[in-house]
Amino acid sequence: MSELLSSLESSGFSTWVRESPSIWAYPTILTLHTLGLAVLVGANWMVDLRVLGFARALPLAVLSRAFPIMWAGFWVNAVSGVLLFVADPAKGTTRLFMSKLAIIAAGVALIIMLKRRLYGRAVEMDAAGPVIKAMAFVSIALWVAAIATGRWMAYAV
Amino acid sequence: MTEAIVDWLKATSLSQAMSMSPVLWPICEMLHFIGLALLIGGAGLMDLRLMGFLKSVPVSAVMQVRKWAVLGVVINLITGVLFFIGAPGQYVYNSAWYYKLLFLAVAIINVAIFETRQGKRMLTLAAGEDTPASFKIAGAVSMGSWLMVLYFGRMLPFIGNAF
Numbered sequence: 301m302s303e304l305l306s307s308l309e310s311s312g313f314s315t316w317v318r319e320s321p322s323i324w325a326y327p328t329i330l331t332l333h334t335l336g337l338a339v340l341v342g343a344n345w346m347v348d349l350r351v352l353g354f355a356r357a358l359p360l361a362v363l364s365r366a367f368p369i370m371w372a373g374f375w376v377n378a379v380s381g382v383l384l385f386v387a388d389p390a391k392g393t394t395r396l397f398m399s400k401l402a403i404i405a406a407g408v409a410l411i412i413m414l415k416r417r418l419y420g421r422a423v424e425m426d427a428a429g430p431v432i433k434a435m436a437f438v439s440i441a442l443w444v445a446a447i448a449t450g451r452w453m454a455y456a457v
Numbered sequence: 458m459t460e461a462i463v464d465w466l467k468a469t470s471l472s473q474a475m476s477m478s479p480v481l482w483p484i485c486e487m488l489h490f491i492g493l494a495l496l497i498g499g500a501g502l503m504d505l506r507l508m509g510f511l512k513s514v515p516v517s518a519v520m521q522v523r524k525w526a527v528l529g530v531v532i533n534l535i536t537g538v539l540f541f542i543g544a545p546g547q548y549v550y551n552s553a554w555y556y557k558l559l560f561l562a563v564a565i566i567n568v569a570i571f572e573t574r575q576g577k578r579m580l581t582l583a584a585g586e587d588t589p590a591s592f593k594i595a596g597a598v599s600m601g602s603w604l605m606v607l608y609f610g611r612m613l614p615f616i617g618n619a620f
Contacts, residue, residue: 327615334611335604337490342498346522355521362514366502447494448487455483 305389317387326387333380337450340373341443344411351414351436364419370411396456400449407442410435463545475543482543485536492532493607499526500603507596509588516582551619557609564602571595
């Protein structure tokens with residue numbers, strides 16, 4: 301595993317992302333990762349907050365449109381995240397990064413579950429239930445944790 | 458002048474705390490990114506409606522998320538000021554920071570003008586109603602300038618060699 305990682309690290313592409321002075325290498329990938337985060341988490345929180353009972357005038361039906369926006373943000377970050385991993389594979393073996401991935405996996409699973417619950421059957425039946433409210437609450441917390449672990453990676457040695 | 462302000466700020470105990478503490482700066486960074494997501498989520502939703510998307514919802518309903526966008530801005534202004542106090546030299550000698558402030562000013566002035574001139578009219582737009590051209594422009598300027606604030610914020614360490 302470590303052999304694989306070190307050969308990845310010494311590859312031309314990894315070196316380019318990491319060391320190129322070009323603004324299109326590391327800085328642009330990092331900016332895309334930040335943009336994807338804001339789009340994914342921002343859209344997700346708006347739905348979660350609505351489910352929790354804020355902004356009640358906003359029909360839940362229209363918020364189904366927020367889900368493709370979340371997926372757009374997710375895929376931007378999956379791709380930019382892979383590129384950031386390639387640039388610095390050693391960071392990808394830390395417990396902190398593993399925790400971040402686990403948190404994101406749980407967050408994404410919750411997005412899928414929440415969407416099914418909200419739009420799978422009669423919307424009004426489920427929308428105010430305690431289960432879905434708990435899911436929305438946990439969803440907000442998971443993305444806070446994803447941001448926290450992601451940011452911490454820049455400071456942890 | 459600039460140097461004097463930087464030196465004076467760096468001597469304050471708040472600046473020392475921000476730059477010396479191993480946790481204060483990272484915690485502020487986390488909050489800054491949480492504020493960013495709240496802002497982009499809330500403002501993005503409102504801007505889309507102003508631009509003529511999501512027409513099935515009355516504008517007044519979409520405006521209910523305004524408080525979350527405002528909360529995001531407030532969190533980021535507070536943490537942003539703390540970053541500035543903590544390491545003023547990273548910002549005052551950094552061209553990216555001036556671009557960031559410029560677009561922040563554009564975004565805030567745009568909101569202020571729109572709210573004062575169209576605030577009442579905006580709330581009368583019912584479900585299904587399209588927005589007038591002035592609304593579409595205000596929404597596009599808002600979205601564009603916030604994205605530029607994000608861009609130049611993320612580029613702070615990479616443009617201007619001030620870090």
